Amino acid sequence: VTGFSGLQRLIYASRWTDPVRPDIEDVVSDILARSSRNNRAANVTGLLVFHRGWFLQVLEGPLEVVDDTFDRIRRDERHTDIRTVADLPIAARAFGEWSMAAERLDDGMARHLTEFAIDDSFDPATLDPSSAMALLLAARAARMETSGEAGLAGRAA
Numbered sequence: 001v002t003g004f005s006g007l008q009r010l011i012y013a014s015r016w017t018d019p020v021r022p023d024i025e026d027v028v029s030d031i032l033a034r035s036s037r038n039n040r041a042a043n044v045t046g047l048l049v050f051h052r053g054w055f056l057q058v059l060e061g062p063l064e065v066v067d068d069t070f071d072r073i074r075r076d077e078r079h080t081d082i083r084t085v086a087d088l089p090i091a092a093r094a095f096g097e098w099s100m101a102a103e104r105l106d107d108g109m110a111r112h113l114t115e116f117a118i119d120d121s122f123d124p125a126t127l128d129p130s131s132a133m134a135l136l137l138a139a140r141a142a143r144m145e146t147s148g149e150a151g152l153a154g155r156a157a
């Protein structure tokens with residue numbers, strides 16, 4: 001039995017808009033700069049995964065600030081087709097390491113995720129909540145492996 005934490009986990013999928021496509025690294029850097037500042041202040045943590053035209057992001061934190069953050073994110077014209085994959089209260093954070101971090105699913109990593117068959121036709125919006133969690137946790141593990149290096153991450157407070 002878990003007590004009331006007031007924490008919420010929101011997972012959504014979206015598609016890059018076309019202007020983003022050639023400059024995804026720059027766009028992700030800009031998102032992380034804004035996210036580290038805003039999320040740290042709001043006690044939000046999470047992870048942003050990107051690959052072949054899509055984003056999958058998890059946000060964790062107090063319910064109201066997660067909702068406010070998502071309201072702001074969904075108005076951002078750098079992505080479209082925003083679809084909520086999971087939105088649920090949690091007892092504890094699973095992505096508490098970073099105010100926000102980004103992990104590109106490279107083909108090497110995607111190949112290990114055979115359960116998802118992450119090819120050109122893969123659409124993260126069709127993931128059920130537990131598969132989305134499995135994918136995000138795999139990306140988190142990959143992010144942890146490289147976290148000793150200077151990477152695209154902002155530390156959580």
Ligand SMILES: Cc1cc2nc3c(=O)[nH]c(=O)nc-3n(C[C@H](O)[C@H](O)[C@H](O)COP(=O)(O)O)c2cc1C
Binds near residue numbers: 035059069073075079
């Ligand atoms: C895929 C994606 C993920 C984002 N994630 C976050 C986030 O976690 N936190 C955040 O504050 N802004 C995030 N943003 C940026 C917001 O849409 C918005 O640009 C930003 O919050 C504005 O911050 P500012 O008013 O401090 O410039 C994201 C944008 C995109 C496209």
